[in-house]
Amino acid sequence: MYWYLIGTAAALLTTFGFVPQIIKMRRTKSSRDVSLATLFQFSAGVILWTLYGLHIEDVIIIAANVISFLILSMAIVFYYYYREK
Amino acid sequence: MYWYLIGTAAALLTTFGFVPQIIKMRRTKSSRDVSLATLFQFSAGVILWTLYGLHIEDVIIIAANVISFLILSMAIVFYYYYREK
Numbered sequence: 678m679y680w681y682l683i684g685t686a687a688a689l690l691t692t693f694g695f696v697p698q699i700i701k702m703r704r705t706k707s708s709r710d711v712s713l714a715t716l717f718q719f720s721a722g723v724i725l726w727t728l729y730g731l732h733i734e735d736v737i738i739i740a741a742n743v744i745s746f747l748i749l750s751m752a753i754v755f756y757y758y759y760r761e762k
Numbered sequence: 763m764y765w766y767l768i769g770t771a772a773a774l775l776t777t778f779g780f781v782p783q784i785i786k787m788r789r790t791k792s793s794r795d796v797s798l799a800t801l802f803q804f805s806a807g808v809i810l811w812t813l814y815g816l817h818i819e820d821v822i823i824i825a826a827n828v829i830s831f832l833i834l835s836m837a838i839v840f841y842y843y844y845r846e847k
Contacts, residue, residue: 680814680817680818683810683813683814683817684810684814684817686810687807687808687810687811687813687814688807689807690803690804690806690807690810691803691804691807691808691811693803694800694803694804694807695800696800697797697799697800697803698796698797698799698800700797701795701796701797701799701800702795705794705795707794707795708795709790709792709794709795710786710787710790710792710793710794710795710796711783711786711795711796712782712783712785712786714782714783714786715779715780715781715782715783715786718775718776718778718779718782719775719776719779721775722772722773722774722775722776722779723772723776725768725769725771725772725775726772726776728768728772729765729768729769729772729822732765732768732769733765733820735818737814
């Protein structure tokens with residue numbers, strides 16, 4: 678149970694790690710200094726982590742990375758929306 | 763062996779996910795739009811992931827998150843160095 682909580686906290690922190698970045702882009706209405714390569718690299722990574730999670734049958738890894746992918750997709754949309762015209 | 767490669771590729775992509783962001787901060791000499799909260803949230807997350815990896819004895823998760831933490835620390839240093847004066 679203790680380790681389940683550690684894993685869950687870890688998953689929540691990294692899964693929602695780009696939420697503050699999304700909020701900041703919305704607030705400043707700018708994504709100039711944000712790295713699009715970082716967002717795409719993470720997206721590719723979490724897709725592979727999801728596959729690896731399926732293989733080792735770890736539900737925390739699977740769930741965390743699927744949600745991560747959705748948040749990264751949102752960050753990429755915001756990046757393009759707020760990039761310098 | 764196949765799954766080992768998937769896990770390794772996943773680990774490499776996310777572990778080094780903030781490298782393009784560091785490169786971009788260096789190039790533009792600005793970290794204005796970068797979210798410091800995202801960097802700190804990821805740092806806390808990878809510390810917990812490392813503990814979880816130790817528990818489930820998964821060497822990929824442990825190694826990936828230790829290196830991730832070092833890269834995030836570097837990104838935080840660059841954030842402060844290049845933030846708007």
